Amino acid sequence: MIMDAFLNNSLENFSKSVSSSISFSSLEASAMSVSRFVSVTNNALQNFGQAVVIGEISEIKTYSHLYFKLKDETAAVDCLMFASVLNRLSFIPKIGMKVVVVGKSSIYLKTGQFKLIVDKMFVAGAGKIMEELLALKEKLNKEGVFAAIKRPIPKWINKVGIITSKEGHVLHDMLTVLNKRNPGIEVVVYPCQVQGSEAPATIVNALNTAFSDNVCDVLIVGRGGGSFEDLMPFSDETVVRTIINSPMPIISAVGHEPDVALSDFAADMRAPTPTAAADIVSSYTVEMMQKDLDSYALLLGDLIYKKIDDLTVVLEKAEIKLKSFGPESLLNLKSSYLNSLNEKFARLIFDKLAFCKAQNDSFLHRLQAHDPKFKLNSLDLAVNEFEKRIEFTVNDNIAKTAKHIDNLLLLMERAPFHQDMIDADKKIETLKEKLISLNPLLVLKRGYSVTLDKKGSCANINTLKINDELKTLVAGGQVLSVVTGIEKD
Structure with a gap:
């Protein structure tokens, strides 16, 4: 309504301007440029505020931003969603999807093209369903359902179970891939509905049948692409809990690459498409199997040759052991034993003879010690040694006496000096006697005494005080006293 009022006012003003104008030149002077007109129109559209529009996506062009056309039965509008907004979407917009968008109207100044700049997008009718789905995911996540340890997909797969619809091209495509890559894999199909309100129950029944049969190495649960509502059965709580309790590994393959179902979180592995799941279980191709068989054949050959070598060694040891218990071996053993005894007996005889010789030598040495001739020789040696010692002592005493005589003669030659020494000694003795006579201690022996103050000086009556020591x-000896009184003459 605001937009209609804006256009009507513009037309009315233009008509009034034309009718009231004096000349065309004045009309030209008051005309707006194209840039000005587009700018004014764009400002008016911006002031229009946000618009909430529902429609079906009919065209999509994705560069860094998303360009698409939104239409209904009678009209269409070009829309633009910037990359920053596109990256925050929880789903990928597709042609034919009915959506609700929130945005502002805008005109591109260079071309004057009208666009709706989209800030938000929701799948029409899926808002409540999405909230319920996110709540269920949060609930299962808190229970630890999605935290279960994921089992690896076996490399050797003999039988695979496929839980999907028998109708449509999905099952055909999967069987084609399996037969092409590894025709040796046996396939068991457990049919179920993959969309609609009854689909979750049929998926659970198919899973339980596969669990009961327990003949498959791995199960594939999935379907082809579709709308958000079409994929909902694979996010059903009963389906998710049944998958998590599977006794065998499960691959979830729901929709195409951007599609996500809760079964993807519960399964041991997620495949972007059902065909990709078939590629995964048939990753061990016939060519790889042949290569492994050739490798195992070589390995088996090596093991056989090694086993033969080991058995040959065992046989040789057995032969050696058998020979060790034969007659020849026993004779050699006895002969070796006799030789050993002979050598031992010879060593004993040699040791005994050596011991007897040592004893004999000891006896001879002891007899020589008591031989008279040996004793006489010992006495002769002792006499000679004594004579040498007497001769040395006599000669030494003679030398010492001669030296003493020489010293006396020398002293006699120095007699005057000797007399001086005698006179000096006499003077020293005289001085010594005088010093002794002047010694105060000798005075004490004659009955006198000396009193000293605390400084060690002779006590003076004029300096003494009461209580002086x-x-x-x-x-x-000495006597210690304390002054108790002083009397002067």
């Missing part, structure tokens, strides 16, 4: 020297 005194030391009195007497013959044979």
